[in-house]
Amino acid sequence: MPGELIVALAQQNYKIGDLEGNSSKIVGAIEDAKAQNVDLIIFSELAITGYPPLDLLTQENFVKAAVDAISGIAKHCNGIAAIVGAPSINYNTKGKPLFNSAWFLNDGQATPVVHKTLLPTYDVFDEYRYFQPNKDFNILSFKGHRIAVTICEDIWDDRPVDKSFDRNHLYTLSPMQKLAALKPDMAVNIAASPFSYTQHETRRQVLCKKAAAYNMPLYYVNQTGANCELIFDGGSMVIDNKGRVARRLEFFKEQLFITDGSIFEKAPEEADADLPEGPWPKDIVLIHKALICGLRDYFQKSRLKKAVVGLSGGLDSAIVAALAAEALGSDNVHGLLMPSQYSSDHSISDAEALVANTGISSDIVPIKDIFKSFEAALEGCFKGRKADLTEENIQARIRGTLLMAYSNKFGHILLNTSNKSEAAVGYGTLYGDMAGGLSVVGDVYKSDLYRLAAYLNRDREVIPQNTITKAPSAELRPDQKDSDSLPEYHILDPILFRYIDQNLSFSEIVEQGFDKDLVARVLTMVNRNEHKRFQTPPVLRVSTKAFGPGRRMPLVAEYRLY
Amino acid sequence: MPGELIVALAQQNYKIGDLEGNSSKIVGAIEDAKAQNVDLIIFSELAITGYPPLDLLTQENFVKAAVDAISGIAKHCNGIAAIVGAPSINYNTKGKPLFNSAWFLNDGQATPVVHKTLLPTYDVFDEYRYFQPNKDFNILSFKGHRIAVTICEDIWDDRPVDKSFDRNHLYTLSPMQKLAALKPDMAVNIAASPFSYTQHETRRQVLCKKAAAYNMPLYYVNQTGANCELIFDGGSMVIDNKGRVARRLEFFKEQLFITDGSIFEKAPEEADADLPEGPWPKDIVLIHKALICGLRDYFQKSRLKKAVVGLSGGLDSAIVAALAAEALGSDNVHGLLMPSQYSSDHSISDAEALVANTGISSDIVPIKDIFKSFEAALEGCFKGRKADLTEENIQARIRGTLLMAYSNKFGHILLNTSNKSEAAVGYGTLYGDMAGGLSVVGDVYKSDLYRLAAYLNRDREVIPQNTITKAPSAELRPDQKDSDSLPEYHILDPILFRYIDQNLSFSEIVEQGFDKDLVARVLTMVNRNEHKRFQTPPVLRVSTKAFGPGRRMPLVAEYRLY
Structure with a gap:
């Protein structure tokens, strides 16, 4: 019929x-x-x-x-x-x-x-x-x-009724x-x-x-x-x-x-026939396609053309710049390198390698003198106080301000480079590195960004090898490493995935064999940072549970670990 | 029975x-x-x-x-x-x-x-x-x-089925x-x-x-x-x-x-018996009580005590500081005065009068040198370009960074001072004056803030008289007035109220006798600024339609005037 x-x-x-x-x-x-x-x-x-x-x-x-x-x-x-x-x-x-x-x-x-x-x-x-x-x-x-x-x-x-209690x-x-x-x-x-x-x-x-x-x-x-x-x-x-x-x-x-x-x-099709052949994991192949689509349509539908990205030499910004170059064309992407006194030598050379690999344009704007002018202005207020997170945040916000200045002057949209692991635990500076018009990889855990980097490099080096192999660092104080403040990402991300994506409880995660104190520490970090996530840009959603309108947790609340 | x-x-x-x-x-x-x-x-x-x-x-x-x-x-x-x-x-x-x-x-x-x-x-x-x-x-x-x-x-x-089509x-x-x-x-x-x-x-x-x-x-x-x-x-x-x-x-x-x-x-009560006697409009009396309650509980329930406010000498920041002093105690509120080369003399004197009237503490941190250091850093990038909104935004973001530095160093929460009129038309700088942990008056139109100021001054001068009488200005360039960019607030606010609070359409507002071009201009400003409001702090809700989770407009969209 x-x-x-x-x-x-x-x-x-x-x-x-x-x-x-x-x-x-x-x-x-x-x-x-x-x-x-x-x-x-x-x-x-x-x-x-x-x-x-x-x-x-x-x-x-x-x-x-x-x-x-x-x-x-x-x-x-x-x-x-x-x-x-x-x-x-x-x-x-x-x-x-x-x-x-x-x-x-x-x-x-x-x-x-x-x-x-x-x-x-x-x-x-x-x-x-x-x-x-x-x-x-x-x-x-x-x-x-x-x-x-x-x-x-x-x-x-x-x-099916899923374990997440988010049954529908x-x-x-x-x-x-x-x-x-x-x-x-x-x-x-x-x-x-x-x-x-x-x-x-x-x-x-x-x-x-x-x-x-x-x-x-x-x-x-x-x-x-x-x-x-x-x-x-x-x-x-x-x-x-x-x-x-x-x-x-x-x-x-x-x-x-x-x-x-x-x-x-005719014979039925292979279900995934149109996914590219190769050894690459399907989730990463699809996430890559999705992010390109998300970037392209955000710009096209907003009648915008050009993007600016802060390039730290690190993995997140390198991936965001590479994705933007692919989605918008490398002519439409500009990288800003903003070294401070705490930046390692390789932070500049790695960012420059990325610029060369992707063909985007770039500028270097050192922040040391601006930082000094902030220190001088605040000297009276801060007298007798030691340097602490405040000074790290000032550097991040100077960079945010420079990026937004570039954005304002030339009409480029600032792309946010926070990843899902950072956004989850609040490892980022509001109005600093958390700024931007669109969060490109805010729904991708750091561990998956390494897999995405490998995929982006499938034909030739796009993401510089040193960017991939060096230890992640915010470089906001001498010899800083992410792992000073956070568990290693391969330990952190599985806990975050269970809490955020799977909506498992503290006790359920511990029952799966994770260390109790570590789980408590991680979940507490997530719960304490709702106020930061409240003010972040829209996040391209590639998982079943992204930060943003799909996850509505109270900001002022008592969170206990059940 | x-x-x-x-x-x-x-x-x-x-x-x-x-x-x-x-x-x-x-x-x-x-x-x-x-x-x-x-x-x-x-x-x-x-x-x-x-x-x-x-x-x-x-x-x-x-x-x-x-x-x-x-x-x-x-x-x-x-x-x-x-x-x-x-x-x-x-x-x-x-x-x-x-x-x-x-x-x-x-x-x-x-x-x-x-x-x-x-x-x-x-x-x-x-x-x-x-x-x-x-x-x-x-x-x-x-x-x-x-x-x-x-x-x-x-x-x-x-x-009742209301005209707003938001019928329930x-x-x-x-x-x-x-x-x-x-x-x-x-x-x-x-x-x-x-x-x-x-x-x-x-x-x-x-x-x-x-x-x-x-x-x-x-x-x-x-x-x-x-x-x-x-x-x-x-x-x-x-x-x-x-x-x-x-x-x-x-x-x-x-x-x-x-x-x-x-x-x-017994005889039934007068319905509003417990509202204070006096000539003050009930809506303002209630809004005042609500904002005090909102401020107090935000801090208490977050286990926070102290607030910092940027004081410009203008009405919004004066009101926010006065409310904070009342809600948290003046010992717990600090004002930061951050004059630039464009600040008028009275901006400092008015802010100082507010500090004296409320008994809060304060510091002066001039931003001129920081601004110069930004100009110097960006000189290469910006060569051949005229000063424009970019430079105004840099000043606002320097202030945002200073306020957040104060917040980070001393554990004070930054109170945002944007009002509903500004938030509606996007007259503000993201990560600058739009920063903060809580927006105190973001659901109060500027016209109502004048009425609130009068109420706050009911027993004695709290809000300095000159703050109330001078023309509103962001003071980000020489002789700037809000009315250079916006209609006067007594003209703007009734249009905003109809569009946002009453959810009336373009043609319905025009039918009520408002100038067609003006209504088009105002509604377009509102529609174009969803991206700014997406990233602002939670707004204490005092109207039936506040910006935030109660108003969910698409950010990337085609808005036409029907």
């Missing part, structure tokens, strides 16, 4: 709030598909607004304009039908004002035929803030087919079960499912399981591209009724894929 | 996560009440965890400890019963893992007798993130009484209607209802209407005290069955109030 329909999957990259731009992208795909005799073209969840539109959805005129835009697109739907994600108005006098809907566009008309049932409210998601959940289940009939349309989370109704089974409804009772012959899921380095595999499993369980082919369309911290990887799929992936679209790319029933007659 | 019961309202100030501290506070009130023959003592919503516990609720061991704490408290409930707000476990295999419950403690046992039905998910609230909504309605029977217990929002089921009628259920069918003879509402300068009046109207509509006395217990940005004003009430306030407890204070039925025989 489904063989009779020619279906197009439109995997596109939308900009939040850009109703005109998103509309013309959608219309473009409709016209392309029409020219290729497509019967039904499918777009992702909230395509018209981009995902997540956040509190733009509380602006009535914005919503009206979004609905008007959908009607405008429908005028192009003659001889072709489209499923497009967009908000719709809840005309009921009770309930939230909107639905998160799949609109059906056909014969020049647009109708919100399906509303989302399962509204996620965990991690970065707040859909109950805006939307009324659906309670009514209907099948979309089109050209003799009975299509079960669901929206993203709707098809994740039996996700608000739901007493299974939309697919309800729909299956109405005897559909194919399923469509439109999604805005953000990337994490495990998500593509979880998602494949969930979707394949559903297609097999209900014995139906499943057309899955996800958004691609990044909207600030959230990166969408696309990876839309056609899955056969045995739960095998007949075709998966590319990651992090726009793509229009057209298919008919014959696709199911 | 209700006359037979002696009821205590326990209006308390809890610290987030402090299960031990909150427990001992609750037990203390139970013991006090027991000694006074109280039958039933009522505590506020989520009293055991403090409100809002945020993602602490995703930590299973924390929740278990909270439930254990409730059982511990129950051991004190012999000869007295208590209603205490706390999370409880949802043992159903489907649904969110917790309920937001009212526990009934009696005969040494604790039972979660009522779960919250209406979970708010607007503004600062995210209760669907954690809690399963209640669907079952039961009456609490105690000593022959039938008590309808509801939790905060449950009694706000028919709040998710609800198809009216808990009070459901409960009324079960023939209760009294009502209890336990709440964690944060302050805004209109909230006390809205709240009174809603509660009185319900008591009258259902012809029942209503005992309302709210939390008091501040938890980071959220300030709770208490104002718990006993309302008679005609909807008249028989007693309202104080604002912003802990109080244990014991009453029996005889209270309903």
Whole structure:
């Protein structure tokens, strides 16, 4: 039966709030598909607004304009039908004002035929803030087919209860079960499912399981591209009724894929066929793609071109500069080397090697004299006090001020270079090295940055070898090493991962064999630094739990170790 | 009938996560009440965890400890019963893992007798993130009484649909209607209802209407005290069955109030009896109390004592310093005067007058030489470029760095002095004057700060007269005035209020008679500065819409004026 329909999957990259731009992208795909005799073209969840539109959805005129835009697109739907994600108005006098809907566009008309049932409210998601959940289940009939349309989370109704207590089974409804009772012959899921380095595999499993369980082919369309911290990887799929992936679209790319029933007659694809060959770990390959996508879209969608990075000769800044050079072009990246009296010789030579390897431009601005002028100005205030963390922080903030001055003068956006390990334990200076418009690797642990550096060097040296091999140091006092203040990263990161990403408790981590005092020390550092993380830039999210809107811990609170 | 019961309202100030501290506070009130023959003592919503516990609720061991704490408290409930707000476990295999419950403690046992039905998910609230909504309605029977217990929002089921489109009628259920069918003879509402300068009046109207509509006395217990940005004003009430306030407890204070039925025989109270007499506008009087409470609790609950403020001689910093002196004691507040070559003479003299008026300590640290050292360091980079905003921002960031140095050296917390008008239009320097641990007046428009200054000067001059009368200026270049870059505040603020607080659209504001180009210019400034507000400190919330977690606008987005 489904063989009779020619279906197009439109995997596109939308900009939040850009109703005109998103509309013309959608219309473009409709016209392309029409020219290729497509019967039904499918777009992702909230395509018209981009995902997540956040509190733009509380602006009535914005919503009206979004609905008007959908009607405008429908005028192009003659001889072709489209499923497009967009908000719709809840005309009921009770309930939230909107639905998160799949609109059906056909014969020049647009109708919100399906509303989302399962509204996620965990991690970065707040859909109950805006939307009324659906309670009514209907099948979309089109050209003799009975299509079960669901929206993203709707098809994740039996996700496992995870140990993190962050379980998401608000739901007493299974939309697919309800729909299956109405005897559909194919399923469509439109999604805005953000990337994490495990998500593509979880998602494949969930979707394949559903297609097999209900014995139906499943057309899955996800958004691609990044909207600030959230990166969408696309990876839309056609899955056969045995739960095998007949075709998966590319990651992090726009793509229009057209298919008919014959696709199911071919051998199923290898699930990860489009990941590069080689010995590189898949998580690192995907994180690399995601960060490039996140950087590129942050700049493009903000109408910005150029970035500035403070280069310390260390690993974090080298990786951020290399990623920026790849994402934005090396002509658009500038490095600032800001040595102090405590900088080692190699800090300059390593940074210069990075500059040479990446082809970015750079300047050297020593901070010693500025630091002296601060010391002189504060002499009266600080009389009789010894040097301490204060003086280290002053150096970091001088650098932050210089970087922002460069940013202001030339219109470059400062990229923040903090990693997830530092952000977790508060090893950084607010308004100093924690400054910037975007945190590029703030969701990547230091241990993983070493793996990423190796991957960046896969063809030739990009990250200087000495940058990789030397001991990490903030170089804010003589002979300082990170390991003076912190456990070694290979010891620290596994504890952080369990506490932050897995949401395990103190006692659960200790039960896994970690040293009790060390775990207590690490968790206390994490808990004490909420105030720093509160003021940091948006962090490109590549894990299932990044700092930022997906992790909402109280700032003024009593934290005990349970 | 209700006359037979002696009821205590326990209006308390809890610290987030402090299960031990909150427990001992609750037990203390139970013991006090027991000694006074109280039958039933009522505590506020989520009293055991403090409100809002945020993602602490995703930590299973924390929740278990909270439930254990409730059982511990129950051991004190012999000869007295208590209603205490706390999370409880949802043992159903489907649904969110917790309920937001009212526990009934009696005969040494604790039972979660009522779960919250209406979970708010607007503004600062995210209760669907954690809690399963209640669907079952039961009456609490105690000593022959039938008590309808509801939790905060449950009694706000028919709040008006407001023009802001931020309407909150998710609800198809009216808990009070459901409960009324079960023939209760009294009502209890336990709440964690944060302050805004209109909230006390809205709240009174809603509660009185319900008591009258259902012809029942209503005992309302709210939390008091501040938890980071959220300030709770208490104002718990006993309302008679005609909807008249028989007693309202104080604002912003802990109080244990014991009453029996005889209270309903007296004449009802004046609703605002405990607001100070005088010609001062109530909103300003309340905002003043709220800010003092917010400041005091931020420091106390963070175990901090001392604050540092940058004193420019201007209104914002003068008010923040005066509030800090009042909240923390003038011995605990230090002002830093940091004149530049562009500072007017009066900037120093006005700041010194403020120091004298408030009794705080101060230092003068001129920034001219530091600024010169930055200019010298950047000379190579900036060759051939004219001075512009960059140099203004460098000055602001030098001041930020000096203030943070003072903070680091002496353990003082830097108070941020940005006001809501500046924060809205982005008139401030990130990491400069936008730095700080807490934004004290970031939810108060500049026009209201003038009214607050007048109130602070009600008995004697605190804010120097010249600070109030001179034209506002950032003094970052010769003869600069705020009005060079911005509309006058009395023109700007009414537009901001309509866009931010009332969530009106561009066209709605223009329809009210404001100049179209001006409105476009102001709204564009607001929309363009999300990236700055993303990185600012927590803002004490005193309005219905503060910057921070209650207003979630996309940072990378296309904003159009509808």
